[in-house]
Amino acid sequence: MVHLEQPQLSGLGRNPAAPTGVLVRLAAHDAGxxxxxxxxxxxxxxxxxxxLTHGGSDSAAQLHGRRVSPAMRSRIAGHPDPAIRDARADLVRTLVECGSGLGIESLVEAYGRPPAELAADPxxxxxxxxxxxxxxxxxAVQSALLADPDPEVRAAATRAEHPGVPPELRERCLADPAVRSHLARRLPLTPAQFERLLAAGDKSVLRALAxxxxxxxxxxxxxxxSEDPSVRVAVAYSQHVPPEIRDRLLSLVEAEDATGSIDAKVALHWSSYRPDWLRDVPLAERLTYLDCPHAVFRRTLAESTDLPDEAxxxxxxxxxxxxRYAAALRSDVPTETLLRLVRAHGDPSAFRPLLVEHPNFPRRELRGLVDExxxxxxLLxxxxxxxxxxxxxxxxxxEESILxxxxxxxxxxxxxxLERLLADPEPKVADHAAANPVLxxxxMDRIIAQAGL
Incomplete structure (x- = not known):
């Protein structure tokens, strides 16, 4: 993150080429x-x-693990100032009190006890x-957590798929309002269990079931x-739904989205529902979805690796x-397909790898994108x-600051x-310029001197 008031100092603090002397001086400034x-x-x-000298406990809370040497960890652990000595543990405990965490290693370090003891903490x-x-x-620990008297503990124990719920405890857990929505999302259910969950009348359980x-x-x-747009979308994506019902359900949600329904918009565009089952059906059945009017099915089909050339x-x-983007990620995608997609839309991915990093992308063409x-x-x-x-x-x-x-x-x-970009009015640009190792x-010395450090 960039420091909005002094972006040159925050960027210089991240610069991998900045010498130790520069970094020590930066520590005297909040932005540094x-x-x-x-x-x-x-x-x-x-x-x-x-x-530690200039940032006190605020900095000490971030100096832990592999961020510092073993010698410095010992130095902090024995520091004469208890605010510094206990800063990291205090941060972890505060986050625990707020219902958050920083990982099992931080918990063990902060409380000074092994995980099994912490699992029985008062x-x-x-x-x-x-x-x-x-x-x-x-x-054994999981079973104890599932039987915990506090519902928040039981909920936390079932939020992730693993380690899961032992078969002998599933009936009891499915009856527990604290955890049943988590289990309804993934457990194989008997007809009786399904009916009981359906009868609960809980929106979160219903959405999980769907x-x-x-x-x-x-x-x-x-x-x-169901009148719930999320349930309708989930049902429409099921492998058990015929095309005419799928079309009807999605048309209803699309109409609600068009009238401004937030629930419908979330269900259509931001929910986690996907027809992932389509990846595992026989090729002949998968190919029938080439003509599906709903892009999510064609996108899932495009994640295949064994489609014929015409598909x-x-x-x-x-x-x-x-x-088109999903299809372009296959290993044997033609070079011209990648280039055409990039020239038309840039790179749709917000994550690596980018299309231009595909082995088949003609890297020599990157320079030609400057005039697009x-x-x-x-940007590519x-x-x-x-x-x-x-x-x-x-x-x-x-004009675009992202460029x-x-x-x-x-x-x-x-x-x-680079010198000109250091003075850019957009803080993020100046920050990146100061963080560039070719600076x-x-x-670097001028930035330090101008800050009076």
Whole structure:
């Protein structure tokens, strides 16, 4: 995260090429500490010491584990100031009290006891934190957590799929209002269990039931008349629903979405329901979904690896860009398909790997994207680590700050352009420029001096 008031200092704190002396001086400023604590890797002891001196307990709470050397961990553990000595443990305990956690290692470190002891702690908030963060707990511990008198502990013990609920405890847990929505989402259910959950009249349970991949056709049919848009969408995605019912259910939700229903919009666009079962059916059945009017089915089909060429051609020309993107991730996608998709839409992925990182993408074409009208496409030119300085200047003059930020991070950016980006009015651009390891030492010293450090 960028420090909005002093982005050069926060960026310099993250700069992997900044020498220890610069980092020590940065620790005297709030923005510098902000960047230092976001820095990757282990901090030099001198820098950690400076953070303790200037940042006190706020900094000490972040100096733990592999962030600091064993010697510095010992130094903090024996620090004469209890606020510094106990800062990390106090932070973890505060988060536990708020119902959050930082992982099992932090819990053990903060409370100074092994996980099995913490699972029996008198404080239910501690037991709930263990149930949430101790993923490989033994079966005996899980059984005790499932029988805990506090409903928050029982809920935390069943929120994740693993370690799960032993068969002999499922009936009892399905009757427990604290956990039944978690189990309704994934357990194979008998008809009697399904009917009891349905009769509970709980919206969260109903939505969980609708997404359960283990439901039988009869169970799915019992959910078809629900007024809840989320249930309708989940049922429409079931393998047990014929096309005409699927179309009807999705049309109802789409009509509600068009009238401004937030529940309908969430159900259609942001829910976790997916027709994942389609990946596992025989090829002949999968191919029948090439003509499905609902993009989510065609997108799931495009995640196959064994489709015939004519099916891939259809998917590569699909009217929905998300379907074309899914199809473009296959190992043997043609080069021209990747390039056409990138030029038309940029890279739809918010995560790595990008389309331009696909082995079949012609990396030599990246530079040609600099002149594209769409800024999403121009941005991908920066994936070329050897993009010439002239092109970087061109992108650095763009109105869109995301492009200037990309230039500020680029390894081939020249010193003069980097200097200009350091003064950019958008804090994120200046922060990235200061964090670039090609930043000259003279620029680092000037940033430090201008801050009076």
């Amino acid at each position: 500490r902000h960047g230092l604590l976001m820095r990757k890797g282990q901090l030099p002891d001198a820098v950690a010491e400076a953070l 404080d239910p908030r501690v037991r709930a934190a263990i149930a949430q963060d101790w993923h490989d707990r033994p079966a 997404g359960n991949p283990c439901l039988t056709a009869d169970m799915v049919a019992r959910l078809q008349d 891939w051609q259809r998917l590569d020309e699909d009217p929905d860009v998300s379907v 009208p769409d800024p999403r496409v121009r 030119a920066l994936e070329d680590p050897e993009l010439p300085v002239a092109e970087l200047h061109q992108l650095g003059d763009c 200037r930020s990309g230039v500020a991070r680029h390894p081939n950016v020249g010193a003069d352009l 000259p030492r003279a620029s």
